[in-house]
Amino acid sequence: MGKSYVAGTLESSDCLITLSPADKLKIEIDTVVHEAFYDHIKTLIEKTLAEESLENVRLRCQDQGALDYTIKARLKTAILKYKESEDG
Amino acid sequence: MARTYLFIPGNVPRMLQNADVFEADALIIDLEDAIATYEKDEARELTAQFLRAHRPQGVEVYVRINAEEPLFSKDMKALAPLEIDGVVLPKTTLSSLKAYEAYQDQFDAKLPLIGLIETPEAFFELLQIAKFSLVKGLILGAEDLSAATGMHRDENGQELLFCRSKLLLAAKAAGIRAIDTPWTTLEEASLSLDIQSAKRLGFDGKCAIHPNQVPSINDAFFPTEEELRKARRIVKRHEETNSMRFSLDGKMVDKPVVEKAKALLESAEAYRFKRGKGQ
Numbered sequence: 001m002g003k004s005y006v007a008g009t010l011e012s013s014d015c016l017i018t019l020s021p022a023d024k025l026k027i028e029i030d031t032v033v034h035e036a037f038y039d040h041i042k043t044l045i046e047k048t049l050a051e052e053s054l055e056n057v058r059l060r061c062q063d064q065g066a067l068d069y070t071i072k073a074r075l076k077t078a079i080l081k082y083k084e085s086e087d088g
Numbered sequence: 089m090a091r092t093y094l095f096i097p098g099n100v101p102r103m104l105q106n107a108d109v110f111e112a113d114a115l116i117i118d119l120e121d122a123i124a125t126y127e128k129d130e131a132r133e134l135t136a137q138f139l140r141a142h143r144p145q146g147v148e149v150y151v152r153i154n155a156e157e158p159l160f161s162k163d164m165k166a167l168a169p170l171e172i173d174g175v176v177l178p179k180t181t182l183s184s185l186k187a188y189e190a191y192q193d194q195f196d197a198k199l200p201l202i203g204l205i206e207t208p209e210a211f212f213e214l215l216q217i218a219k220f221s222l223v224k225g226l227i228l229g230a231e232d233l234s235a236a237t238g239m240h241r242d243e244n245g246q247e248l249l250f251c252r253s254k255l256l257l258a259a260k261a262a263g264i265r266a267i268d269t270p271w272t273t274l275e276e277a278s279l280s281l282d283i284q285s286a287k288r289l290g291f292d293g294k295c296a297i298h299p300n301q302v303p304s305i306n307d308a309f310f311p312t313e314e315e316l317r318k319a320r321r322i323v324k325r326h327e328e329t330n331s332m333r334f335s336l337d338g339k340m341v342d343k344p345v346v347e348k349a350k351a352l353l354e355s356a357e358a359y360r361f362k363r364g365k366g367q
Contacts, residue, residue, distance in 0.1 A: 011100070013105065014100075014101050067105065067141075067142075069138050069140070069142060070101045070137070070138075072137050073133040074134070077133045
């Protein structure tokens with residue numbers, strides 16, 4: 001298994017995103033608001049990954065009730081770290 | 089005109105999204121000292137996404153950026169498309185202002201800034217800094233200044249008198265805001281003494297490093313009933329006499345006093361309107 005790239009925290013209103021290389025896209029979401037927001041969070045993550053043209057990754061989102069802007073920001077930062085490492 | 093400038097760390101979602109309930113007149117979202125080096129990218133991205141989606145309303149919003157490269161360019165690039173009232177530039181000097189202006193010119197931008205005056209060097213070029221075109225205010229940064237000079241702060245503020253006075257005079261000469269340094273403990277009595285030192289000198293507002301400090305600063309910089317009563321009488325007499333020079337209670341009143349009274353009434357009205365404070 002390759003290196004992991006992490007952004008965010010497990011504090012309230014935040015989320016911890018962990019990203020690592022994989023053969024295909026795999027998304028895991030642990031959220032305190034699973035019933036109401038699982039699909040919404042998944043769509044947001046898929047959309048952000050598509051914007052960043054990232055496909056073959058394993059992504060884990062540990063959500064502590066984060067709003068969309070936080071999930072997007074943490075994901076984009078993890079992607080930035082991933083891309084910088086890949087480029088470097 | 090803002091009274092309280094509340095620092096909020098740029099990497100804590102629960103603080104950012106509650107920032108507008110603390111009743112500060114201005115927020116300074118911090119990407120600099122409150123953020124560890126390894127968290128800079130996270131804080132910048134979180135701040136940018138937050139301001140894009142949920143910019144607090146009814147409050148001025150500033151972002152304290154990092155002054156050193158490559159963080160400076162990264163911060164500026166992230167902030168450029170956002171609706172903010174300006175940036176706070178740490179360790180402002182004439183040379184850092186010129187670098188800031190050059191960066192702005194590159195992108196044909198004119199984002200104003202508040203200069204954070206916290207190095208001994210800056211005090212020798214303060215008037216030029218205050219009159220620099222993009223500068224809309226000066227904040228005294230006493231903690232970094234203390235570290236640089238060996239100054240020891242206490243709640244009486246005698247050690248800061250020269251620096252506060254010099255910054256205040258430069259800001260007033262340039263017609264920009266003079267904003268006092270934060271007080272770094274949460275103990276109410278010492279905070280109150282520190283606020284009064286700044287207010288007596290003529291500062292327009294003060295920084296806060298914790299939401300609990302906001303009510304004390306807001307109240308202190310809201311004019312007292314006695315100040316309001318006096319200002320109303322001055323303006324009333326000015327209107328009755330249609331003159332900028334008259335006698336009131338045995339004292340001469342002239343143009344600067346009338347203008348100060350008018351400004352005081354206007355700012356009181358603005359604060360009341362903003363927060364629904366009583367008559």
